[in-house]
Amino acid sequence: MNLFDSIGLSADPFSTSPNVDLFYPALEHRQCLEGLELAIRMRRGLSVIRGGIGVGKTTISRKLIQNFKDEPDDFDFYLILDPKFESEIILLKHIIELFGVNDTAESVQDCRNIIENYLLRIGVEQGKTLVLIVDEGQNLPGEMLDVFRTLLNFETDEYKLLQLIIFGQPEMGKIIHQYPNFEDRISFDFEVGPISIDDMKGMIDHRLQITGGEPGDWFKESALVKIHKNTQGYPRKITQLCHQLLLAMISEEKDEINEEMVQRVIAGKIDTGGLLKQKKKNYNEIAVNKLLDVLRKDEPETTSESIEQDDELVDDDDWIGGSEEAPTPSLDLKPSIEEKSTPSKDIQLSENTSITNESKKPETPKPIIQEDFPNSVDQSQKMDQKDFLPTQGNYPSHIKASILSNIPLDQTYTGIHVDQGKLTATVINDANGKKTLLTLQIHHSEMRDLDPNESPDIFMDSCKSLLDELDSRASLMEDTHKGSVQSVKNRDTIALTVDDKRMQLRLVDVPKENQKDKKQIIEWSIKKELPFPIEDSTMHFKAGKNDKFRVGIGEESILESIKNVTSDLELGVRAWYPVAQSIHNAYIWNYPEYVKSDALIIHIGEKNSLILGYSRHELLIIKPLFIGLQSLHDTLRDNGLPLDDWSKRTEFQVPETFLRSMGKKVNPGKYDDMFRPVFDSWRQEIDRTVNGIRKEFKISNDTKMLISGSAGDILHFDDFMGGMMGLETSFLNPMRNLAISESFDEKWLGSHPTVLTASIGSSLHLNGSVNISPKELKQDEVLRWANRIGIFTAAASLVFFVATSVTTKLSINSMNGEIVPMMQDQEELNYVEGLHLSLKENKSNVEDQMNILSYDTEYFNHVLAVNRFLSFYTPKEIKIDELAFQEGWEREAYQKIGRDLVKVVKKEDEHLRIVKIAGNVHSNSILLDDHFNSFIGSLEESSLFQNVEIVSQASKAGLGKDNLQFILKCII
Numbered sequence: 023m024n025l026f027d028s029i030g031l032s033a034d035p036f037s038t039s040p041n042v043d044l045f046y047p048a049l050e051h052r053q054c055l056e057g058l059e060l061a062i063r064m065r066r067g068l069s070v071i072r073g074g075i076g077v078g079k080t081t082i083s084r085k086l087i088q089n090f091k092d093e094p095d096d097f098d099f100y101l102i103l104d105p106k107f108e109s110e111i112i113l114l115k116h117i118i119e120l121f122g123v124n125d126t127a128e129s130v131q132d133c134r135n136i137i138e139n140y141l142l143r144i145g146v147e148q149g150k151t152l153v154l155i156v157d158e159g160q161n162l163p164g165e166m167l168d169v170f171r172t173l174l175n176f177e178t179d180e181y182k183l184l185q186l187i188i189f190g191q192p193e194m195g196k197i198i199h200q201y202p203n204f205e206d207r208i209s210f211d212f213e214v215g216p217i218s219i220d221d222m223k224g225m226i227d228h229r230l231q232i233t234g235g236e237p238g239d240w241f242k243e244s245a246l247v248k249i250h251k252n253t254q255g256y257p258r259k260i261t262q263l264c265h266q267l268l269l270a271m272i273s274e275e276k277d278e279i280n281e282e283m284v285q286r287v288i289a290g291k292i293d294t295g296g297l298l299k300q301k302k303k304n305y306n307e308i309a310v311n312k313l314l315d316v317l318r319k320d321e322p323e324t325t326s327e328s329i330e331q332d333d334e335l336v337d338d339d340d341w342i343g344g345s346e347e348a349p350t351p352s353l354d355l356k357p358s359i360e361e362k363s364t365p366s367k368d369i370q371l372s373e374n375t376s377i378t379n380e381s382k383k384p385e386t387p388k389p390i391i392q393e394d395f396p397n398s399v400d401q402s403q404k405m406d407q408k409d410f411l412p413t414q415g416n417y418p419s420h421i422k423a424s425i426l427s428n429i430p431l432d433q434t435y436t437g438i439h440v441d442q443g444k445l446t447a448t449v450i451n452d453a454n455g456k457k458t459l460l461t462l463q464i465h466h467s468e469m470r471d472l473d474p475n476e477s478p479d480i481f482m483d484s485c486k487s488l489l490d491e492l493d494s495r496a497s498l499m500e501d502t503h504k505g506s507v508q509s510v511k512n513r514d515t516i517a518l519t520v521d522d523k524r525m526q527l528r529l530v531d532v533p534k535e536n537q538k539d540k541k542q543i544i545e546w547s548i549k550k551e552l553p554f555p556i557e558d559s560t561m562h563f564k565a566g567k568n569d570k571f572r573v574g575i576g577e578e579s580i581l582e583s584i585k586n587v588t589s590d591l592e593l594g595v596r597a598w599y600p601v602a603q604s605i606h607n608a609y610i611w612n613y614p615e616y617v618k619s620d621a622l623i624i625h626i627g628e629k630n631s632l633i634l635g636y637s638r639h640e641l642l643i644i645k646p647l648f649i650g651l652q653s654l655h656d657t658l659r660d661n662g663l664p665l666d667d668w669s670k671r672t673e674f675q676v677p678e679t680f681l682r683s684m685g686k687k688v689n690p691g692k693y694d695d696m697f698r699p700v701f702d703s704w705r706q707e708i709d710r711t712v713n714g715i716r717k718e719f720k721i722s723n724d725t726k727m728l729i730s731g732s733a734g735d736i737l738h739f740d741d742f743m744g745g746m747m748g749l750e751t752s753f754l755n756p757m758r759n760l761a762i763s764e765s766f767d768e769k770w771l772g773s774h775p776t777v778l779t780a781s782i783g784s785s786l787h788l789n790g791s792v793n794i795s796p797k798e799l800k801q802d803e804v805l806r807w808a809n810r811i812g813i814f815t816a817a818a819s820l821v822f823f824v825a826t827s828v829t830t831k832l833s834i835n836s837m838n839g840e841i842v843p844m845m846q847d848q849e850e851l852n853y854v855e856g857l858h859l860s861l862k863e864n865k866s867n868v869e870d871q872m873n874i875l876s877y878d879t880e881y882f883n884h885v886l887a888v889n890r891f892l893s894f895y896t897p898k899e900i901k902i903d904e905l906a907f908q909e910g911w912e913r914e915a916y917q918k919i920g921r922d923l924v925k926v927v928k929k930e931d932e933h934l935r936i937v938k939i940a941g942n943v944h945s946n947s948i949l950l951d952d953h954f955n956s957f958i959g960s961l962e963e964s965s966l967f968q969n970v971e972i973v974s975q976a977s978k979a980g981l982g983k984d985n986l987q988f989i990l991k992c993i994i
Contacts, residue, residue, distance in 0.1 A: 025269070025272060026233070026268065026272070028272060029235075029240075029268075029271075029272060030234055030235065031230070031233045031234045031235055032233050032234045033233045033234075034233070034265065035229040035230050035232065035233040035235065035264075035268075036229060036261040036262070036264040036265035036268065037261070037265075038258055038261050038262060038265075040080045040081040040083075040084045041081075042081070042084050042085045042088045043232055044228070044229050044232055045081055045084075045085045046221070046224055046225035046228040046229070048078075048217040048218075048221035048224070048225060048257075049217070049218065049221055050214050050215055050217065051078055051081075051082055051214065051217075053212070054071060054082055054212050054214055055082060055085060055086060055089070057069075057210050057212055058071070058082075058086055058187060058210065058212075059086070059089060060210075061185070061209055061210040062090075062097070062151060062153055062185050062187075063151075064181075065151060065180075065181035065182050065185060066182065066185075066209035066210065067174050067177075067182035067184070067185065067186065067207060067209055068170075068174055068182075068186050068188075068204075068207045068208050068209055068210075069185075069186070069187045069188070069208070069209060069210040069211070069212075070159075070187075070188050070190075070194075070198065070208050070210070070211050070212075071187065071188070071189045071190075071212050071213075071214060072189075072190055072191065072192050072194055072195055072211075072212070072213045072214070073189075073191070073192070073213060073214030073215065074191060074192060074215075074216075074256070074710070075191065075256075075258070075706060075710055076256040076257060076258030076259055077214045077215060077216060077256060077257060077258075078214065078257045078258070079157070079189045079190075079214060080157060080189070081257075082189075082214070083101070083155050083157060083187070083189055086155075086187075087099045087101075087155075090153075095150070096149075096150055096151060097150065097151050097152075097153060098144065098150055098151070098152045098153065099153045099155065100120050100121065100152070100153070100154050100155070101154075101155045101157065102116070102120070102154070102155070102156045102157065103157050103158065104157075104158060104161065105156050105157075105158060105159065105161055105162040105166070106161050106162075106163070107162075107163065107166055108163075110130055110165070110166070110169045111128075111129075111130055111133065113166055113169055114130065114133035114134065114137065114169070115133060117137060117154070117173075118133060118136055118137060118140075120154075121137070121140055121152075123136060123137075123140050134172065134173075137173060137176070138176050138183075141176050141183035141184055142176075142183065144183075145178075145181075145183040145184075146178065146183075151185060152183070152184055152185065153185040153186075153187065154184060154185070154186050154187070155187045155189070156186070156187070156188045156189065157189050157190075158189070158190060159188040159189055159190025159191075159194045160190040160191040160193050160194040160197070160713075160714060161190075162188070162190070162194075162197070163717070164197050164200055164201065164717075167197070167198065167201045167204045168201065168203075168204065170186055170204070171201070171203060171204045171207065173186070174186060174207055177946070179946065179984065180946065181946075191710065191714065192213070193711075193714035196551075197717075199550065199551075202895070203897070203898075206897060206956060215255075216254055216255030216256050216257075217255045217257060217260075218255065219246070219247065219250040219255070221255075222246070222249070222250050222255060222260055223246055225257065225260065226241060226246070226260075226264060229261075240268075240271060240277070240278055240279050241264075241267075241278075241279050242278055242279060242280045242281065244280065244281040245267075245279050245280050245281050245283070245284045247281075248281045248284040248285065249263055249264065249267075249284055251660070252284070252288055252699060254703075263284075263287065263288070266287045267279050267283060267284065267287055270283055270286070270287055271283070285661075288695075288698070288699050289695030289696065289698060409752075409755050409758055410755075410757070410758055410759075411612075411614075411758055411759045413759070414759060414760060414761045414762070415456035415457050415458055415759065415760055415761030416455065416456055416759075417455055417457075418610070418611065418614035418759065419614065420610070420614060420617055420639065421610065421611065421788065421789075422789065423455065423789070432509075432515050432596070433451055433452050433453050433505075433506070433509075434449060434450070434451045434452075434460070434505070434506040434509040434510065434515060435449070435450055435452075435515045435516075435517050435596070435784075435785045435786075435787045436448070436449050436492070436509075436510055436513070436515060436516050436517070436785060437449075437450065437516075437517045437518075437519070437604075437781045437782060437783070437784030437785025437786070437787075438485075438488070438516060438517070438518050438519070438781065438784065439519045439520075439521070439601075439604065439778075439780040439781035439784060440472075440474070440481075440485075440518075440519070440520045440521065441521040441601075441627050441628045441629075441731075441732070441780070442470060442471050442472050442473075442521070442627075442628035442629050442652060443466055443467035443468075443469050443470040443471060443472040443484070443628070443668070444464070444465075444466055444467075444470075444628055444669075444732070445464070445465045445466075445467065445484055445485065445488045446462070446463070446464050446465075446777065446778055446780070446781040447462065447463045447464075447465075447488055447489070447492050447781060448461075448462045448778055448781045448782050448784075448785045449461050449462070449492070449496065449506065449510055449785065450760070450782070450785040450786060450787075451503065451506045452787075456761055457611075457760055457761065457786065458760065458761040458762070458763055459757055459760040459761070459762055459763060459766065459782070460496070460499060460503055460506055460763045460765075460766070461492065461495045461496050461498075461499065461510075461763065461765075461766065461770075462492075462495075462770055462771075462778060462781070463488055463491045463492040463495060463770075464770075464772065464777070464778075465484060465487055465488040465491060466668065466669035467480060467481075467483075467484040468480065468484075470628075470652065470655060470665075470668045471629070471652065472484065474520065474522075474580070474583055474584050474587065475579065475580050475583045475584075478583060478586070478587055481584075481587055482587045482590060482591065485587065485588075485591060485593075486591060489513060489591070489593075492510060493510060493511050495770070496510040496511065498765050499763060499765040502763075502764065502765065503763070512594075513591070513592065513593050513594060514593075514594035515594060515596055516588070516593045516594055516595045516596060517595075517596060517597040517598075517599065517784040517785055517787050518584075518588070518595050518597070518598045518599070518784065519598075519599045519600070519601050519603075519604045519780050519781070519783070519784045520580075520584060520598075520601075521601045521627050521628070521629075521630055521780070522580060522630075523553060523630055523646075524553065524554060524576060524577040524579075524580045525574075525575075525576040525577070525580065525581075525600050525601070525794060526552075526574070526575055526576075526600055526602070527572060527573070527574050527600035527601075527602035527603050527606075527644060527792060528548050528572075528573045528574075528575065528644065529566075529570055529571070529572060529573070529641065529642070529643075529644055530543070530544045530547045530548060530563075530570070530571045530573050531547075531569055531570055531571075532544065532569055532570075532571055533569055534569055536890070537569075538883075539887055539890065540563075540571065542887065542964070542965060542966075544561075544563055544571060544573055545561075545965065546963075546964070546965075548573060548575065552575070554577040556575070558577060558578050558579065559575050559576060559577055559578055560575070560576050560578055560581055560794050560795075560796055560797070561573065561574065561575045561794070562574045562575075562792050562793050562794055562795075563792065564790055564791070564792050566640065566641065567640050568640065570640075570641075570642070572603070572641065572792050573792070574599070574600045574603060574792035574793065574794040575600075575794065576598075576600070576794040578796070581598075581794070581796045582796065585796050585798070585799065595795065595799055596787075597784070597787060597791065597793050597795060598793060598794050598795040598796075598799070599783070599784055599791055599792065599793065599794070600792065600794060601625075601627070601632070601780050602625075602632055602634060602644050603783070603791055603792045604779070604780040604781075604782075604783030604784045605623060605625050605632070605634060605730060605731075605779055605780060605783055606634065606641055606783070607783035607784070607786045607788045607791060608730075608754065608756040608779045608780070608782050608783035608786065609621075609623060609634075609636070609728070609754065609783075610639055610788075611759055611783075611786055611788065612754070612755060612756055612757075612758040612759045612760075613728075613754075613758070613759075614759070616636070616639065616726060617638055617639045618638055619638070619724070619725075619726055620635075620636065620637050620638075620720065620721075620722065620724065620725045620726070621635075621636045621725065621726040621727070621728060622634070622635055622636075622712075622721065622725060622726070622727045622728070622747075622749070623635075623636070623727075623728045623729075623730060623754060624647070624708070624727065624728070624729050624730070624733070624743060625729075625730045625731040625733075625779070625780075626647075626649070626650070626651060626729070626730070626731045626732050626733035626736075626739075627650050627651070627731050627732060628650050628651050628652050628732055629650035629652050630646065630647075630648075630650060631646070631647035631648075631649050631650055631731070632644065632645065632646060632647060633645045633646075633647055633708075633711055633712070633715065635715060635718075635719040637719075637720075642718070642719055643715050643718060643719045645711050645714070645715055646711075647707060647708065647711055648707055649703070649704045649707050649708075650732075651674075651732040651733075651735065651736070653700055654674060654693075654697060654700055654736075655668055657693075657696050657697060657699075657700050658693065658696065661696050671735040671736075671773070673691065673692045673693065674691075674693070674697075674735055674736050674737065675688070675691040675694075675697075675736060675737035675738055676691075676697075676701060676736060676737065676738045676739055676741070676742040677690075677691060677694040677695075677697050677698045677701060678690040678691060678694055679694070679698065680698075680701060680742055680745075681738055681741060681742065681745070683745075684741065684742070684744075684745030684746075685745070686738070686741050686745070688738060691737070701742070705746055708743075708746070709746075712747070721749075723748070723749070725749055726749070726750055727743060727744065727747060727749040727750065727751040727752075728751075728752060728753070728754040729743055729751065729752070729753050729754060729776065730753070730754040730756075730776045730779040730780075731776065731777065731779060731780070732777060733753070733776065734753060734773045734774035734775070734776040734777040735773050735774075735777060739753075740752055740753050753774050753776040754776050754779055755774075755775055755776065756775060756776065756778055756779045756782040756783065757775050757778070757782065760782070881935060881994075884966070884994055885907055887966060888907075888937060888966055888994075889905075891964050891966060892905070892939075895960055895964075896957070897953060897956070897957060899943055899944060899945040899949075899953045900941060900942070900943050900944075900953065900954075900957050901941050901942050901943075901944065902939060902940070902941040903940050903941050903942060904938065904939070904940035904941070905937070905938070905939055905940075906937070906938040907935070907936075907937055907938075908935075908936055908937075908938060909932060909934070909935055909936070910929050910930060910931050910932035910933075910934065910936065911929070911930050911931050911934075911936055911938075911991055912927050912928070912929055913927070913928050913929075913930060914926075914927055914928075915927075915928050931993075934993050934994075935993075935994045936991060936992065936993055936994065937967070937992040937994060938989070938990070938991065938992075939989070939990040939992060940987075940988070940989045940990070941987075941988060942981075942985055942986065942987050942988075943957075943985065943986040943988065944984055944985050944986075945984065946984065947983045947984050950977075950984070950986045951986075954975070954986055954988065958970060958972070958990075961990075961992065966992075966994070967992040967993060967994060968993045968994065969992070969993045970990060970991075970992050970993075971990065971991040971992075971993075972988065972989075972990060972991075973989040973990065973991050974987070974988060974989045975987075975988045976988075
């Protein structure tokens, strides 16, 4: 049934199937296609194409195949759609079967030989180019990359025998990074992104034209702008929305699509019932007859009279698309989730009844929601008193208190969490082995997208307001916690967390045998994915279990900007945590019973969000989520609603339609129509990220899921996530294992306490946390403790000296009597003094020797690090013939002596320690320079050398054009 013939179209112009006839060459798609075609024709080997869900990767792959359809004698294309192979032998057998080779083998090597022989026959004897395309590459097990690397080694002197193209989602890049030998072989690497609004207009016009329409038909300019803004330029979302818009236009018998119609379609407020009135009467009859067949089976004694009465129902079109006079029931004949279908009782056929057993007249169906359900924060997200541990405040068995916690100093910490314009502060006192939450404060800045770096004055005012409000609340408990209140007002024990992508927590695996070089390995592992240079950052790391290190890193410019504000406010910042570290602290403190369970934490921030994965309290996964609660505010603003007080979120809830599909009855929210596309995009982003971590992190039905952060401001968000993931889900309660001060007022919260997760995680100030405080703040902390120790030592010394003076005074007479014998002894000690001077001189000589040995030891460790690096990271195309560690550099020259030129060796840079690396590059002549330059780049990025100088680089005629000899001068 073609619904589009009524508007002159031969087919659906916005089909989401990868139809190459509907392909439009948008800028990025065209660049990608041209790069792939060039790589194939030049037989470069490996190409990798990455892109998010719905950007058109599959369509590009089909279009690529179509571009070569007129050259079947020169190119063979093969396609792997689902690369989930369990082992190398399974993959190799699949490739053999895919190529149509009438041979098989049971060992890996035999399978490789079969494939190599086939590639040689096709690529050399027949002169054809064989192209293998792998779709959904993010599902490819990492170890299979080594299998493909082996196949890419099948080559002639001029070209690769196999052209491999892998399409996948962005997370595939992280998998490839783990296999540098595979990554080094990529000849064409391209990331496809969303398309521009101009390309979107061109795509819509092209699709309409291909199916019989004209460019510019129906879609108004304002509607196109709305479409692009809502879909963010993702082709799949564009085609889905445009498809619905055309259906709405046809149903409503309009001749154009405007911005108002786009908004209604996005909000789900369209009626497409008119589409079926002319097309579906026969389908109605079929549907009713099938239903009658089912009923006959349930009621074998049904009479023919009842069937005749049912035929009358068919004539009246009461089931689907009925007449205008008759009430029209819903098109969805399936029972709702809340209702149980019992056809044998509810639907009967007898002499006196038709389809329903209560009346011959069909009734208008009742709405699914027939009563008011709890829909307010006070009712649904109020703190559950049962969700508190009986040992509130006590240290869990798996967390050890710091030695310093036994000293009656700094027992009260104020944790501050800055997330855009939302600032939260909590105060926790740690005394007698128990942590007590004393007070809290939540402050919203006048600027909801506050950036401390760009608006330092507003940031300072917001921090000052937060702390002043906190002081007022702290004053309420001055009678019972006087020391803690004074600490809050002095602002000398601050633990800070700022939610910003320039401050991150990463996880890095460092094998035990390489932990001597852990700093270099950690820097090497994380610097490629940082949004800022690692040289301009502050880094701190802590060892975890299973050779995994938690690494905190912050860009120095943003740290310095915030530090200046805290200095102006005279805040004593003792610790500075990445937001993931604060969440981690809150989780391990408050959920000790999860020490034997797996858990996922979905932390929703104002702009940035995170997924943390745990196995037995060990943090295994940290992934960013590109969603945030501020997008709900953006949606309200885009729909023309004022945002005078953006902190009011009492009416923010998950749209009722999502919850109804998950079996939960709630009242519709005030902003459901506006929020629906936002939550749909959130769902897609969470699905994409969770699917991406499944290879690294096992998610089972027993996995617990906790929701934290600003998600506490959204009603029913825990139900939404639980229904979507199918896991036991609840909000993370960061107060669960804290004693609560008697002056604490629950009304201070305003929403679920999970909004305080990062703030409480900071004020817990747990031992072993990653601290990215700038160097100056860490030095201040050291000096603070040095002063305290100095004061204590001075006081003890004063007492000691007073006691000594009294004792001396009392015994001075007896001492006078002993002076004469002592003077005689002095003469005898002159000899000892001379011996002492001799020993002192020997000691000085020994210290000089130790300094030399220390330098040599450091140099020896550097030599080991260089050898390890070259062993692990030298490509197979490069052979190192000479590796020499030396002081200075010998350079050959000619010196004129008399009338003769004599060859001499001059030594230079004698104060430097230098590594001489001489070797040969052997590969395809086209790639010689690429391999050599890549090797030079890896040496420079290794941080092992101050400078890498190419002394010579040449190809000797005797060795052939596939060889390049080189000598490198690397200064340590």
